[in-house]
Amino acid sequence: MGVHARPAAQIVKIASKYKSDVYISKNGREINGKSIMGVMMLAAEMGSELLFKIQGEDEEQAMAALVELVNNKFYEE
Amino acid sequence: MNEKKKKNPKRMIRLQGIGASQGIAIGKVFLLTGDIIKVEERTIAVAEIEKEIKKFKRAVELTRKELAEIQIQARQRIGKEGEQIFDAHQLLLDDKIINDATIEKVQSECKNADFAYYKVMQGFQQSLENVDNEYFQGRLADIRDVKRRLIRNIQGKEPHYLNNLTNPAIIISNDLTPSETVLMDRQKVLGFVTNVGGKTSHAAIMARSLEIPAVVGLQDITNVVESNDTIILDGNQGVVILNPTAAELNKYLKLRDRHNEITKELSKIRDLPCRSLDGKDVDLSANLEFPGEINSIITYGARGIGLFRTENLYLAKSELPSEEEEFEEYYKVAEKVSPYPVIIRTLDIGGDKKPACIDIPEEDNPFLGWRAIRFCLEKADLLKKQIRAILRASVMGNVKMMIPMVSCLEEICKTKAIIEQAKAELRAQKMPFDEQMELGVMIEVPSAAIMADVIAEEVDFLSIGTNDLIQYTLAVDRGNANVAHLYKRLPPSVLRIIKQVVDAGHSKGVWVGMCGEMAADPLATLILLGLDLDELSVSPAMLPEVKRIIRAATFEQAERIAEKALQMKTSDEIETYIRNVMATRYKQKNLY
Known part of the structure; x- marks a missing residue:
């Protein structure tokens, strides 16, 4: 039905697959990308530019997966 | 000795909410107050801390198991979408930030685990509560659901499941969580009514899937009713009636039976044409x-979509949908209803509809303010994006576009200029679209109705929106209790306007439809047939009833009935007349 897009859940699910720390910021506010509560708080802010900061042993894979998620519009049907 | 006061028979109360799921239910109230959790603040001994943390972790595990079971139910009863809702619940349960903060609070402040968790969640909830839109209200329902479940498990209390209901009842509650809704036993839960919620809340979506009638957004109904009160729930109109009088009860019993009968007869009538x-x-x-x-609409036998409201693509989101997203939604619907038409109405926001993703200023008089096409013409990029999406979807079937709230010709000309720009862009980008896509306007402002002949020269069709047309013509706000009685079902002034619009459209060779509530009002059907409307777009549940009335009448009779009604002086006179006609022709008394 796609009424309630679930991008927040998608981000968290993917971020949690990786060992690296994932931080997302918007309007200068930064949250842990593995926390759904954090991502929801971020989503409550106006604006649509997200900055991903990823650090750790599998940072490249994690970044690639998140970029793919965003580019695929969160795999919405 | 205390003498028990004999209670006066309770007064009938009629309350208007939001119809979240169609159908009529009549029954006893089951007031669900179990959703209020009590948490006490206690200071624990340092030696107890480890035990308290263990208790918390065990409760998380237990909750995880409960959620997994609910998720299975959700998948079976609602499908993939239901399942996904509980994905988010699992993530909330495992949220490291929340759980670490809770444990930290237990350790450093020596607080009991349920209190610590409650406080942590409270903090997050408060920052989201300030966000005034439906999307985040929906997320809050998720948060509350998980919070209650986990606190109950920390406290070691038994779950109160609604399916433990002994007798069939109508549930009244402040709010229903997604998990409460998904576990509802269709045999026991006749319907539900809540203080909060909107059409897109999870509870509402699930109620529609489970076909449980529901009215939401009643604000403080939990303070008005008591358990075992008799209540009528009309999910079609978004109305509940408490302690109905015998006459009212009788009317609704008949309506409900009729509704059930129709549902049964549906298969017979659904493939028959709507022909007099x-x-x-x-x-x-x-x-x-x-x-x-869309699927249930097809089940009801609709031949096309006469009004596709696009607001919900925006209202339920925290961010603007992209052109691709819009295109895909329109494309899917067009594909499903093809070869029948779908009329996509451009964004009708402002007034009482304010999406979070669009900034609309507060206004003193929003219904006379910056809304619908007035707003969109100022935000030309937004409108053009939507028009491009609609045009692109037009290759998939029979797509038409409709502009809401038009009050003068200039607005149509400006919109057409933007349509031409969009078409030129698409051609340049080699993106296919239907060059002949029909354009129509909604006639819902009296000035547009009066100028319908002029407007009809610019467009392919007119569709009369009766809700606003009545409101603007009578200058009555239906939501204002002091003047609501002036809002009528069949005002003669509006019937005259409708006739004028139909005649104006036909004289210019364009077809004229109707998509407001009046189109679905069985009391209006014969008049509308007689006034020669070409199309009626109604709420799905009313389709069979309207079709049945038309199939049992002749156009010639209907013309005479309409003519007679138009000579009458008041709405009441017209209603009485039509009721009599229906009683003799259809052997149905006081049905509507």
Whole structure:
């Protein structure tokens, strides 16, 4: 039905697959990308530019997966 | 000795809410107050801390198991979408930030675990509560659901499941969580009514899937009713009636039986044409609110979508949908209803509809303010994006576009200029679209109705929106209790306007439809047939009833009935007249 897009859940699910720390910021506010509560708080802010900061042993894979998620519009049907 | 005061019979109360799921239910109230959790603040001994943390972790595990079971139910009863809702619940349960903060609070402040968790969640909830839109209200329902479940498990209390209900009842509650809704036993839960919620809340979506009638957004109904009160729930109109009088009860019992009968007869009538006895066809289509409702609309026998409200693509989101997203939604619907038409209405926001993703200023008089096409013409990029999406979807079937709230010709000309720009862009980008896509306007402002002949020269069709047309013509706000009685079902002034619009449209060779509530009002059907409307777009549940009335009448009779009604002086006079006609012709008394 796609009424309630679930991008927040998608981000968290993917971020949690990786060992690296994932931080997302918007309007200068930064949250842990593995926390759904954090991502929801971020989503409550106006604006649509997200900055991903990823650090750790599998940072490249994690970044690639998140970029793919965003580019695929969160795999919405 | 205390003498028990004999209670006066309770007064009938009628309350208007939001119809979240169609159908009529009549029964006893089951007041669900179990959703209020009590948490006490205690200071624990340092030696107890480890035990308290263990208790918390065990409760998380237990909750995880409960959620997994609910998720299975959700998948079976609602499908993939239901399952996904509980994905988010699992993530909330495992949220490291929340759980670490809770443990930290237990350790450093020596607090009991349920209190610590409650406090942590409270903090997050408060920052989200300030966000005034439906999307985040929905997320809050998720948060509350998980919070209650986990606190109950920390406290070691038994779950109160609604399916433990002994007798069939109508549930009244402040709010229903997604998990409460998904576990509802269709045999025991006749319907539900809540203080909070909107059409897109999870509880509402699930109620529609489970076909449980529901009215939401009643604000403080939990303070008005008591358990075992008799209540009528009309999910079609979004109305509940408490302690109905015998007459009211009788009326609704008949309506409910009729509704059930119709549901049974549905299979017989659904594939039959909407044609009068003397062969006059009316295009009977349905109003579509959510793309997900498309399957049930087809089940009800709609031949097309006469009004696809696009607001919900925006209202339920925290960010603007992209052109691709819009295109895909429209494309899917067009594909599903093809070869029948779908009329996509451009964004009708402002007034009482304010999406979070668009900034609309507060206004003193929003219904006379910056809304619908007035707003969109100022935000030309937004409008052009939507028009591009609609045009692109037009390759998939029979797509038409409709502009809401038009009050003068200039607005149509400006919109057409933007349509031409969009078409030129698409051609340049080699993106296909239907060059002949029909354009129509909604006639819902009296000035547009009066100028309908002029407007008709610019467009391919007119569709009369009766809700606003009545409100603007009578200058009555239906939501204002002091003047609501002035809002009528069949005002003679509005019937005259409708006739004028139909005649104006036909004189210019364009077809004229109707998509407001009046189109679905069985009391209006014969008049509308007689006034020669070409199309009626109604809420899906009313489709069979309207079709049945038209199939049992002749156009010629209907013309005479309409003519007679138009000579009458008051709405009450017209209503009485039509009721009599229905009683003799259809052997149905006081049904509507």
